[in-house]
Amino acid sequence: MLDDRYALAHRLYPYERAADQDAEVAAHHPVVVIGGGPIGMAMALDLALRGVRTLVLDDHEGVGEGSRAICFAKRTLEICDRLGCADAMVDKGVVWNLGKVFHGEDLVFEFNLLPEGGHRHPAFINLQQPYFEKFLVDRIRQAQAEGAPIEIRGKNRVESLDVRDDGAGIEIMTPEGPYSITADWVLACDGAGSPTRRGLGLGFEGKVFKDSFLIADVRMKVDFPVERRFWFEPPFREAGDSALLHKQPDDIWRIDFQIGWDVDRDAELKEDRIRARIDQMLPGVEYEIVWTSIYTFQCRRMESFRHGRVLFVGDSAHQVSPFGARGANGGVQDSDNLAWKLAMVLNDEAPEALIDTYDAERCYATDENIRNSTRSTDFITPKSEISRVFRNAVLHLSRRHDFARPFVNSGRLSVPCIYDGSPLNGADSLPGGPAQTRPGAPCPDAPLEDGFLLHRLGTGFVLLAIGQEPPDTSGLRSVSIATPNAETRARYLVAADRALYLIRPDQHVAARWETATPVEIEAALNRATGKEMA
Structure with missing residues (x-):
């Protein structure tokens, strides 16, 4: 459900006929990125800034709709700073470092994610994903004007891949019909549903948790503090078993409600049902519903992120639950890990074996993210009565005793992985x-x-x-x-x-x-x- 006034979709790269469509022989590209979301754009920008000629194929013509990912961590901002677009993100975003955890009406404790000074960037900003994508595309346009070898083709949907030892053949559909190209390397950044992954007959391994969460993004002018608020067993019981509230730009607030597994999703997405939940949480507050969605927790990944000359990056390679903000942030770290390695290989500065360390390091990082996301999910959604008793005992102790607070898990927030045991580590x-x-x-x-x-x-x-x-x-x-x-x-x-x-x-x-x-x-x-x- 989406209010048109909240749609940030812009035709930033409208369809234009490319010379490749008229070529008698399939044109060749060193790197083709499939998917123009935040990970695909970050991946392509990083490669192009390193001098690698890169083509982005996207089946849309601009940034997506709805807020989806909103929490971008300090590490992501540091990466975007190297790409040249962090300042715009921070200027637009809502900066926050403080989080509070409640049990019922009681404050259990609060935490500061950046208690020390001397850092250029904050612990987190909240920024709707379409803005994040737009700032990346804006930077790409600037880089293009400066001579960076990058091209974006909107309304170019990849229909199939013919994977070969030295690259891939790619069949593409456009509004004017099909055409073919070839590539040395293909980077699949086409999201959790990844048509590329499905087309190659590859799957995910992991766990889908039996619970449902309702997202409601609302526009309201309220004098609430800029902090992350999470409730276990909130006093506004219409909300469900847990709830989350935090601010985004443009007077938009993100609300998450835990609504259970056996629910009628169509019924739960009806406006009167959503308003009943929000009204109990925020009595007397005037608001406008601008975007809603229902999701489930999933902690899964591909067995390997490399399949010959096809590499999977971001949600196409792995999925984690949203609590902890490890999805988009982890995907940006994927692109950061891969870009320099692929550039060195293409420039004959390193052997192709270096690409295998992308798989080794980022699978290791993904397992860490999945481990933390699974623990968060188990704490937020107890699967048995004894688990709930343990969870509530921890929350009760945490109100007065510091030793119990590390056991409280409302979503361990994203931090970068340390690649212990990496084959690239030296003395x-x-x-x-x-x-x-x-x-x-x-x-x-x-x-x-x-x-x-x-x-x-x-x-x-x-x-x-x-x-x-x-x-x-x-x-x-x-x-x-x-x-x-x-x-x-x-x-x-x-x-x-x-x-x-x-x-x-x-x-x-x-x-x-x-x-x-x-x-x-x-x-x-x-x-x-x-x-x-x-």
Whole structure:
């Protein structure tokens, strides 16, 4: 259900006849991205900014409708900052760090997701997915004007793939009929229902939870604080077994109601039924319903995200429950992990085996997201009476006792994965080094005199030298911090006085030392680019 005034769909890439449609021989493209949602656009933009000629095929002509994903995490904003579009997202979005958990009418506890300073971006922003997509497309248009090799074709629906050892043949349908192209690599970013996945006869493994949740996005002018509010067994019992409220831009508020499994979905989506729930939750408040939907919790993934020259990214590869905001955020991290690897392979800077580490690292990250989402789901929707008794006992204890609060799970909110055990991880030779910056970990931001650390690190391999001059490493860019401030010391040194970090293009740590020779650094670089796997 959608109010037209809330539709953010714009014909940002209307159908235009392409030269490929008139070619006598199927045109060839290095990379074809299937799907123009947020993950597909982030994927294509990242590749194009690295000089990879990329074609996006989308069966629509612009961004989607309805809010769908709304919570975008700090890590996603850091990635979008490297892509050049984070500022627009933060400016439009609703910034929040504080969350509150209630049981009935009682506040159980509150939490701050970013209790420390010295970060450029907030813990989270709330921003409707169509806005997120639009800002990516706007950045793509800017990049195109600057010469980036990227093309978007709207109303180009992929009908079939002929997967080969060296790429794929692609059959495409347009308003003017079919045509064919070929590609070295195909990136399936076509969502949870992925026609690409189904067309190749591939499936998901995992669990569908027997419960239903109603989303209602409403427009209202209220003086509520900007925070995430979650109720277990809310006092407004018409809502269901749990409820969630938080703010989006344009005076839109997201409300989630847990409504049970054995429900008549058509009946629950009728306006009078939705209003009965909202009126009990927000008595006396004037509001306008602008978008509604019903969903179930699903925690599933493909067995492998790579199938030859076809790679699955985002929801086409995995699904998690929305509580925790791990879907879109995880998908953006997929694209961030894959883009630099594919660019290096296409530029003959790394062996094709490097692509296998996309599957290894992001399957590992997905399993972590599924594990956390499953635990959230089990806590939010107890499957037995004894589970409910345990859950409510934890909530009761948490009102007064700190030890119980880590057991409360209203959705463990998205944090980036640390790729422990990755085949790309090198030496960990920094005595007393912080756990948060061990090999495989994403680099935490830190303030510098002239800005922030992550901005200085850039988008390629870089050697970060703290408290010392970097060794002379041919062709490897370095960033030096001669005198680290308190934030940098806490996040990168702790007990050490100096350190060297080899940082990957996705700003994950590849290796770290107290000191290192050029030979040791080169060995770590070879490992991080997959050359030891060739």
